[in-house]
Amino acid sequence: MLNILTQKHDEQEETHWLSVSDLMAGLMMVFLFISIALMRNAFMERDKIKQIAVAYQENQVFIYEALNQEFVKDLQRWDADIDEETLTFTFKSPEVLFNTGEIELSTNYRALLKDFFPRYLLVLQPFQDSINEIRIEGHTSSDWNHNSTDREAYFKNMQLSQGRTRSVLDYVYNLESSQPFQNWIKSHIAAVGLSSSRLIYHDNGAEDKVRSRRVSFRVITNSDIQIKRILEEG
Numbered sequence: 001m002l003n004i005l006t007q008k009h010d011e012q013e014e015t016h017w018l019s020v021s022d023l024m025a026g027l028m029m030v031f032l033f034i035s036i037a038l039m040r041n042a043f044m045e046r047d048k049i050k051q052i053a054v055a056y057q058e059n060q061v062f063i064y065e066a067l068n069q070e071f072v073k074d075l076q077r078w079d080a081d082i083d084e085e086t087l088t089f090t091f092k093s094p095e096v097l098f099n100t101g102e103i104e105l106s107t108n109y110r111a112l113l114k115d116f117f118p119r120y121l122l123v124l125q126p127f128q129d130s131i132n133e134i135r136i137e138g139h140t141s142s143d144w145n146h147n148s149t150d151r152e153a154y155f156k157n158m159q160l161s162q163g164r165t166r167s168v169l170d171y172v173y174n175l176e177s178s179q180p181f182q183n184w185i186k187s188h189i190a191a192v193g194l195s196s197s198r199l200i201y202h203d204n205g206a207e208d209k210v211r212s213r214r215v216s217f218r219v220i221t222n223s224d225i226q227i228k229r230i231l232e233e234g
Contacts, residue, residue: 059130063087063219070123071116078112087219088137089120094213103163105171113168118177120217132222134189138165139216141209142196154195162193168215
């Protein structure tokens with residue numbers, strides 16, 4: 001009788017452990033499927049971002065090539081260049097742009113902008129859906145006058161660079177050729193004064209005071225917005 005009871009007890013214990021092991025195996029399978037699903041979603045999101053990154057790079061290249069093709073013959077006579085990485089079109093001759101310490105455009109700069117800006121808008125027109133903003137950026141050297149502290153010079157130059165970019169925007173906005181684009185200009189082009197925050201340096205590390213004084217037109221694409229939109233749609 002005792003043997004029978006012992007045998008039944010052993011069978012019950014074995015059944016109990018089998019049930020627990022089956023449960024653990026089931027839970028492991030559930031966790032495995034969850035892990036696979038999460039990894040799949042992560043890979044899908046990664047691939048989407050990768051696709052956007054590739055499209056963004058291609059779009060950058062297309063914009064740069066379009067700008068370069070349009071203006072390649074003008075860059076030398078304007079003393080200008082186009083940066084492929086930042087899509088920044090920079091006029092580098094401060095003596096052509098403004099008189100020292102002034103915000104009013106020189107006669108030569110007005111003529112240059114009258115030639116440049118309508119063509120610039122037309123080149124960018126096919127890419128408008130991918131453009132978040134165009135910034136007219138004003139830069140100065142770190143100098144102001146001999147009696148100024150670094151802080152005073154920085155904020156005086158901030159005021160100067162802001163005034164200059166506003167003058168540029170005001171002029172190009174009111175060009176007759178800009179009339180069809182005025183609504184787009186108002187919503188997409190900003191005048192930004194950067195003072196001496198982005199100086200240019202000689203190879204020896206000294207500030208290039210002449211080249212630091214410049215005005216740039218910079219295209220900022222909406223790649224980050226596009227990435228967010230595609231991920232939300234997914």
